Amino acid sequence: MISDLLPSIESELQRQVARLDQPRTRAFHEMLTYHMGWTGEGAGPEATGKRIRPLMVLLTAAACGADWKRALPAAAAVELVHNFSLVHDDIQDNSPKRRGRPTAWVRWGAPMAINVGDALFVISNQALIDLLEFHPADRVVRASSILHDTCLDLTRGQFLDMSYEERHDLSVDDYWPMVGGKTAALLAACCHIGALLGGADETRQESYRAFGFDLGLAFQVQDDILGIWGDEAVTGKSAASDLVEGKNSLPVLYGLSQGGKFSERWKQGPIQPEEVAQVAQWLVDAGGYEYAQSQAKQWTDKALQSLESAAPQGQAGETLIGLAHKLLKREQ
Numbered sequence: 001m002i003s004d005l006l007p008s009i010e011s012e013l014q015r016q017v018a019r020l021d022q023p024r025t026r027a028f029h030e031m032l033t034y035h036m037g038w039t040g041e042g043a044g045p046e047a048t049g050k051r052i053r054p055l056m057v058l059l060t061a062a063a064c065g066a067d068w069k070r071a072l073p074a075a076a077a078v079e080l081v082h083n084f085s086l087v088h089d090d091i092q093d094n095s096p097k098r099r100g101r102p103t104a105w106v107r108w109g110a111p112m113a114i115n116v117g118d119a120l121f122v123i124s125n126q127a128l129i130d131l132l133e134f135h136p137a138d139r140v141v142r143a144s145s146i147l148h149d150t151c152l153d154l155t156r157g158q159f160l161d162m163s164y165e166e167r168h169d170l171s172v173d174d175y176w177p178m179v180g181g182k183t184a185a186l187l188a189a190c191c192h193i194g195a196l197l198g199g200a201d202e203t204r205q206e207s208y209r210a211f212g213f214d215l216g217l218a219f220q221v222q223d224d225i226l227g228i229w230g231d232e233a234v235t236g237k238s239a240a241s242d243l244v245e246g247k248n249s250l251p252v253l254y255g256l257s258q259g260g261k262f263s264e265r266w267k268q269g270p271i272q273p274e275e276v277a278q279v280a281q282w283l284v285d286a287g288g289y290e291y292a293q294s295q296a297k298q299w300t301d302k303a304l305q306s307l308e309s310a311a312p313q314g315q316a317g318e319t320l321i322g323l324a325h326k327l328l329k330r331e332q
């Protein structure tokens with residue numbers, strides 16, 4: 001079913017972004033199409049990403065018994081919000097690459113890239129208005145409210161992430177609000193909006209929302225594990241990067257709370273690439289790997305319980321369950 005949905009998602013995204021395809025703004029439009037992975041060197045599936053978020057919207061709506069095509073504008077909206085945040089994150093993190101290609105700010109400068117992100121955000125709001133063709137106004141307003149609240153959560157999560165960079169007094173308790181905003185909030189919104197547009201009652205909407213949120217937490221913890229101990233050939237990024245960059249990931253914060261060699265070395269300053277293997281082993285010895293794995297399992301179990309409570313139906317339900325298992329059991 002995913003292979004049927006993806007072309008429709010791309011078509012809807014392109015239709016929405018085409019609002020800028022005018023003679024005077026054609027070059028601006030091309031900046032957006034580049035970031036979205038459709039144009040420029042290296043364009044294609046590797047550059048677009050997996051479109052997990054719009055898939056979650058459509059599959060949830062269909063698993064509630066609705067026609068997924070009527071939720072396409074919302075699917076486009078959440079993906080545009082996601083990409084708006086990526087453009088700005090790349091500037092804030094000084095990241096030169098995104099999915100193997102130069103980021104928008106590297107190609108056109110930070111001021112122009114900020115405008116690219118702003119345009120993606122505005123178009124996401126315009127996409128939501130297109131839902132009025134298929135849904136009553138009160139339902140569209142509710143979907144808009146969910147997404148706008150989520151956008152504020154994204155900024156909260158990003159604020160915490162950036163403000164944590166220079167701090168050395170963080171605990172595991174500081175981790176969850178950050179990733180709840182940066183990762184889990186948008187996945188929760190995807191499932192919540194999908195269920196809303198699918199006609200689910202409030203109880204089922206809440207089950208789907210909880211599923212998306214817990215899925216996001218489990219996914220982020222797994223990403224933290226892969227960022228230190230993952231196979232580069234599988235993950236597509238260096239396992240050294242998170243330690244070298246000093247990322248306050250869950251294994252690191254737990255390791256710091258335990259003292260020992262890892263904590264001592266971390267507090268001395270930046271980790272050098274040649275030290276990564278030894279420091280990663282010290283983190284294992286401190287229990288960071290085992291603790292993160294236990295947390296990933298806990299949130300995975302909660303996510304799947306919420307999904308079971310939501311009782312997804314039909315082929316879409318089976319596909320949604322399969323997608324959840326795939327996301328929650330990535331190889332290391």
